[in-house]
Amino acid sequence: MEAKGWIGASVPRREDARHLLGQGVFAGDVTAPGMLELAFWRSPVAHGRIGAVTRPAGVFGAGEIGPVTLLPAGPDMPGFRQAPYPPLADGVVRFVGQPVLAALAATRGAAEDLCARCEVEIAPLPAFADVPAALAPGAAVLHPGWADNRYGSGHVKAGDVAGLDAPIRIRRKLGLGRQSAAPMEPRALIAVPDRRTGELVLHISSQGPHVLRHALAAMLGLPESRLRVVAPDVGGGFGAKNRLMPEEVVACALALKLDRPIRWVEDRREHLMAGAQAREHLYDLTLHATRDGIALGIEGELWVDAGAYALWPTGAFAEAGMAARNLGGPYGIAHLDVRHHTVATTKPPMGPYRGVGRTGACFAIERLMDALADEVGVSRYEIRRRNLIAKLPHVTAAGMTLDTGDYPAALEACVGMLDLPALEARRAAGERVGVGFAIYTEQSGHGTAEWAGRKARVVPGHETATLRMHPDGSLTLLTAIHNHGQGLETTLAQIVAEELGLHPEAIAVRHGDTGLSPFGFGTFASRSLVFAGGAAKAAAEMLGAKLRRIAAHFLQADLALVELRGGRAWAGAASLPLVDLAHAATMRQERLPPGEPPGLEATADYCPPEDAGVFSYGVHAAVVRVDAETGAVALEDYCVAEDCGTMINPMIVDGQVKGGVVQGIGTALTEELRFDAEAQPLSTTFADYRLPDAPSLPEIRVLHLVTPARCTVHGAKGVGEGGAIAPPAAIASAVEQALGLGMVVTATPVTPRRVLSVLP
Numbered sequence: 140m141e142a143k144g145w146i147g148a149s150v151p152r153r154e155d156a157r158h159l160l161g162q163g164v165f166a167g168d169v170t171a172p173g174m175l176e177l178a179f180w181r182s183p184v185a186h187g188r189i190g191a192v193t194r195p196a197g198v199f200g201a202g203e204i205g206p207v208t209l210l211p212a213g214p215d216m217p218g219f220r221q222a223p224y225p226p227l228a229d230g231v232v233r234f235v236g237q238p239v240l241a242a243l244a245a246t247r248g249a250a251e252d253l254c255a256r257c258e259v260e261i262a263p264l265p266a267f268a269d270v271p272a273a274l275a276p277g278a279a280v281l282h283p284g285w286a287d288n289r290y291g292s293g294h295v296k297a298g299d300v301a302g303l304d305a306p307i308r309i310r311r312k313l314g315l316g317r318q319s320a321a322p323m324e325p326r327a328l329i330a331v332p333d334r335r336t337g338e339l340v341l342h343i344s345s346q347g348p349h350v351l352r353h354a355l356a357a358m359l360g361l362p363e364s365r366l367r368v369v370a371p372d373v374g375g376g377f378g379a380k381n382r383l384m385p386e387e388v389v390a391c392a393l394a395l396k397l398d399r400p401i402r403w404v405e406d407r408r409e410h411l412m413a414g415a416q417a418r419e420h421l422y423d424l425t426l427h428a429t430r431d432g433i434a435l436g437i438e439g440e441l442w443v444d445a446g447a448y449a450l451w452p453t454g455a456f457a458e459a460g461m462a463a464r465n466l467g468g469p470y471g472i473a474h475l476d477v478r479h480h481t482v483a484t485t486k487p488p489m490g491p492y493r494g495v496g497r498t499g500a501c502f503a504i505e506r507l508m509d510a511l512a513d514e515v516g517v518s519r520y521e522i523r524r525r526n527l528i529a530k531l532p533h534v535t536a537a538g539m540t541l542d543t544g545d546y547p548a549a550l551e552a553c554v555g556m557l558d559l560p561a562l563e564a565r566r567a568a569g570e571r572v573g574v575g576f577a578i579y580t581e582q583s584g585h586g587t588a589e590w591a592g593r594k595a596r597v598v599p600g601h602e603t604a605t606l607r608m609h610p611d612g613s614l615t616l617l618t619a620i621h622n623h624g625q626g627l628e629t630t631l632a633q634i635v636a637e638e639l640g641l642h643p644e645a646i647a648v649r650h651g652d653t654g655l656s657p658f659g660f661g662t663f664a665s666r667s668l669v670f671a672g673g674a675a676k677a678a679a680e681m682l683g684a685k686l687r688r689i690a691a692h693f694l695q696a697d698l699a700l701v702e703l704r705g706g707r708a709w710a711g712a713a714s715l716p717l718v719d720l721a722h723a724a725t726m727r728q729e730r731l732p733p734g735e736p737p738g739l740e741a742t743a744d745y746c747p748p749e750d751a752g753v754f755s756y757g758v759h760a761a762v763v764r765v766d767a768e769t770g771a772v773a774l775e776d777y778c779v780a781e782d783c784g785t786m787i788n789p790m791i792v793d794g795q796v797k798g799g800v801v802q803g804i805g806t807a808l809t810e811e812l813r814f815d816a817e818a819q820p821l822s823t824t825f826a827d828y829r830l831p832d833a834p835s836l837p838e839i840r841v842l843h844l845v846t847p848a849r850c851t852v853h854g855a856k857g858v859g860e861g862g863a864i865a866p867p868a869a870i871a872s873a874v875e876q877a878l879g880l881g882m883v884v885t886a887t888p889v890t891p892r893r894v895l896s897v898l899p
């Protein structure tokens with residue numbers, strides 16, 4: 140037992156040991172007696188009408204899995220069109236890989252064999268594989284009753300771009316490729332009817348069990364009290380395990396119908412074909428600026444290819460709206476006039492992926508700033524120096540309050556990590572090396588007003604934690620957020636330990652089980668530390684207050700003098716071990732102070748007081764070497780100067796930043812889900828969908844600047860996504876410098892083929 144000092148300590152992640160030793164338990168590891176394995180017959184065409192179906196026994200089609208009510212997804216606003224995702228195709232298939240039939244057998248292989256014996260006639264309908272095809276005049280309409288192939292459009296307007304009369308106008312068309320979140324563990328689940336409790340217990344690889352339970356219960360017509368969702372160890376989510384997907388509805392419905400456990404484990408091909416997909420933005424933007432390179436306004440349009448269905452709860456509308464709102468970046472751009480469109484195509488539905496909306500927005504604004512630098516004739520560093528917001532807080536044109544920090548200082552800090560003269564010397568000697576900069580902001584911990592303002596169907600404005608001290612003085616923290624690589628089992632324990640003067644090892648953290656923890660929304664949007672950390676601290680304060688009251692009574696001391704430290708309650712030199720207090724509070728009620736209720740359990744709720752959230756930020760610098768013969772880009776160096784407020788655990792923050800950067804490098808250089816003109820997927824294995832590999836990565840160097848947030852627990856801001864936001868912009872810029880070109884890289888990934896295509 141130790142005293143305080145846990146905030147800011149690089150405590151090793153407690154969860155690592157079980158993973159390194161192969162002792163984690165994932166949904167696919169769970170079995171149950173009498174279990175059947177599920178496999179899907181998936182559409183081989185992108186769009187078509189289902190005709191005659193021939194299938195063996197043990198195969199179920201739409202309408203045969205039991206009653207299912209479809210839920211509307213996307214924002215709850217007029218003009219937003221609904222396209223709920225049926226668990227099994229309902230007469231029409233709308234993308235390659237859409238589940239059409241569900242096969243059950245004793246083994247996965249046998250279930251796949253049943254699928255192989257199915258014959259489904261599908262009369263082809265027109266496919267549209269991208270936004271231009273979907274919006275082309277006369278294009279077929281994907282969903283009945285829709286006037287065109289847009290889920291919806293929005294308009295972010297502030298100031299008066301049209302009235303600017305700026306001397307410099309730079310128009311560029313830009314694009315960000317389509318991606319898969321590609322977690323190490325694909326999706327997996329097992330739905331088990333529990334005859335003792337009457338519950339259906341769903342073990343599933345999920346980022347947010349309570350919200351999933353809510354949706355599933357509504358779809359299946361079950362009371363939420365009869366559905367328990369357990370997310371055990373989860374091998375990465377990155378956003379892709381935070382939406383309701385058809386496979387989980389089918390498995391639960393069949394488990395209820397047949398009263399048998401049903402397991403489904405996604406394979407990589409299914410994940411790349413039919414899991415939630417991400418990004419794929421198109422931009423047509425004009426930047427207005429002064430002759431000395433001060434950016435004044437942005438106007439134009441952006442389109443997000445949201446695929447064939449809207450995933451509950453947000454659909455892909457969040458992606459487009461977020462991109463539009465963030466187009467001003469960290470620059471004081473006062474005029475915005477941007478229309479955004481969420482477009483339906485015959486491709487898999489889009490979900491969130493680390494950096495939601497902002498990876499595209501950052502690519503767009505940073506590319507425009509590079510073009511502006513070229514136009515004005517100053518360096519790309521100088522253009523940023525001139526335009527960065529110098530004084531915070533700053534309310535952006537889109538109405539977001541960039542709260543605390545020092546953006547120019549971060550730029551200088553990042554530049555200071557590089558040896559620019561040495562790089563110049565190499566360039567002068569003819570080496571094709573270059574450096575690129577990109578700056579991001581990362582909104583985290585945004586609460587009620589923000590989500591309600593977006594007309595979200597679920598408003599994740601709070602989080603709750605329960606802290607329980609057992610009769611022997613040990614502690615359990617119960618939370619509804621989910622740790623799937625973020626290190627939250629360690630950092631939440633650090634927060635409670637700090638408050639109660641204990642060692643973090645003294646606190647067990649349990650999460651991911653609707654049967655255990657109080658309600659909460661789960662882990663996404665870099666919210667967990669701000670929200671669950673806030674709730675954990677508040678619960679620890681409540682429990683600590685009670686422990687001190689009991690201790691003051693036992694020690695006959697003034698309550699104001701009692702403090703908790705090292706596993707004991709102290710009043711001056713006198714002290715008592717917490718276990719004595721715990722024992723009294725639970726087993727010996729008669730010893731408690733008069734009027735003090737028994738038990739040592741506190742449940743606290745937390746909503747961040749500033750509803751617009753807190754903004755982390757950072758500057759990325761990429762150094763690349765380009766082979767002009769082959770177009771290959773080699774990363775030589777990667778630097779990040781970031782500020783996420785107070786770090787609870789600097790080692791974990793480091794890991795989060797580096798992990799994010801690697802994913803951003805994938806966006807920048809290698810990863811793309813490609814489709815042919817008939818919307819047939821061309822990237823269904825890791826041979827075609829290339830993730831960055833360790834040998835191709837430099838050491839990612841991270842410098843932490845710390846400006847505590849004004850309103851969050853310990854002044855911490857979220858950090859989980861920031862690393863993934865800036866790399867495409869930084870790397871594209873570096874490639875251009877290496878080749879001695881102006882702003883010519885307009886799309887990701889910057890593959891060798893794309894590099895060769897921009898060479899003069």
Ligand code: MCN
Pocket residue numbers: 374375376377378492493494583623624625626627630631662663664665666667668669783784785786787788789791792795798855856857858859860
């Ligand atoms: N942290 C800290 N000090 C800070 C900020 C954060 O010590 N000032 C710690 C937190 O305590 C937590 C971690 O850093 O242990 C990330 O915290 P936070 O920024 O709150 O992000 P979340 O926990 O909400 O995680 C979600 C975020 C997102 S949105 C995606 S996507 C993502 C990511 O985190 N998916 C991940 N990081 C991931 N990391 C792994 N390994 N796997 C994923 O699926």
